Amino acid sequence: MVKEIIYLCILISTYNMKRLLLLTLSVITSFSIQAQDCDDLFISEYVVGSGNNRALEIYNPTDAAVDLFGYKVGRFRDGSGTPMLLDLAGTIPAFGTYVIAIDKRDPNGTGFEEQVDLAIQAVADTFVNPVYVQANSPFYFNGDDAVPLIKGDGTTIVDLVGRIGEDPGTAWADANGTWWTTDKTLIRKPGVLSGVTINPVAFVVEAEWDSLPEDTFTELGWHNCDCASVGVNDAETAKMNMFPNPAADKQLMISTSVEMESIQVFNIIGQEKDRVNFAYGATTQRYNLEHLRTGVYVVRVTMSNGAILSRKVMLGQ
Incomplete structure (x- = not known):
């Protein structure tokens, strides 16, 4: 529980009088219990490249294998508060990674069916969401979609890229206006030991992520983390x-x-x-x-x- 008291002084001027009003605003923000460091899965790499080059890497920061049953990934589309989700399956070894790629593997595919890069295919542990359906397309995230890792009943956020309920336009950007969440590969900084478990007031992308150029896939399949x-x-x-x-x-x-x-x-x-x-x-x-x-x-x-x-x-x- 964090409580801040903000004193706001507003000076109101009129033609025939001046009044000074002192307003005391109590702003209380309640937080859910945050994940312990190195205690649960989190997103370690995020890829939104050219064409259909979409991938997520999930990292296991614990010293034991983790079963993915009950975990889901997806997106909150264009500022929506309701996620599109898909179930995960498999196991991530201790201090290991699990790479999820969009299922576009037709070498003759063009346009919306363009083949995902072979470098992604080579390291992917699973391929998902082969057919785009507008009402439910969890792995067709773009730079303006919040991307969650969720477990349990579908309401427990384990990690989050972006901010739920916000449409940033083309992408979330840094203070200089440079886009970070589209046409980029993002890698979690080694010092990040757990996921974002509550929706942030603002998504400051550079605080936890490093940025690599579009269509950089050399880091997929392994992650540097201080937990290991x-x-x-x-x-x-x-x-x-x-x-x-x-x-x-x-x-x-x-x-x-x-x-x-x-x-x-x-x-x-x-x-x-x-x-x-x-x-x-x-x-x-x-x-x-x-x-x-x-x-x-x-x-x-x-x-x-x-x-x-x-x-x-x-x-x-």
């Missing part, structure tokens, strides 16, 4: 910041809340490409990776308290 690196109890005591990302000049600044013992850099197939060890520990390190090829890498930092945190980074232009 540290125990739930350690998440509050082991923090890492790494910037810039992307690192165009291949220079990184890494800072941590606990002394670092080592930094390792892996390519996307898991090969170690660089490593530095600290004899006396450090909490800040400038890291030169100019010798590495341009591409996506995973930086893994081991702390003196045993915690391990990982971040994905793009090196070069």
Whole structure:
């Protein structure tokens, strides 16, 4: 329960008098119990690309497999308060992902039946919603549709992309007016440990998501999350910041809340490409990776308290 008292002073002027009115407004906002960190599934990747390139990636942040029975995904179309939903099936392994793609696989398809990109097909765990029906088309989301992950009776929101009841126009945008939820791939930041379980007052997309260009599918099928690196109890005591990302000049600044013992850099197939060890520990390190090829890498930092945190980074232009 959050309670704010807002004092609003309104000065009302007329030709023959002035009055000062002091209005006290009590604004009470009630919140449902929020999900515990690393305790339930959430959306880790969102794809709205060209043609029929639509996909969602669901991440399991727990240390046990999760049965998808009872979970649903879909959309709140164009600001609607009523969702279109489809049921999920299958199992997501501990710290694993589950990729859902729209079922458009006809290589000769054109127009509305254009084939979904082969890169999405290669990593998809399931294909859904092959036929568009206007009254019920849960996986035909566009940039102006709120996209939920729901479980149970259909009213328990586990995660949400966007804001229910709001039609942002073409897409939700950042403060500069740049569209984020259309013609983009969005990836959840590693530090996000749980989903959005209540409808936000405003959807500040860049707070929890990183943006990649249209039709980028290389990140589907795996996700970097701090839940897989540290125990739930350690998440509050082991923090890492790494910037810039992307690192165009291949220079990184890494800072941590606990002394670092080592930094390792892996390519996307898991090969170690660089490593530095600290004899006396450090909490800040400038890291030169100019010798590495341009591409996506995973930086893994081991702390003196045993915690391990990982971040994905793009090196070069």
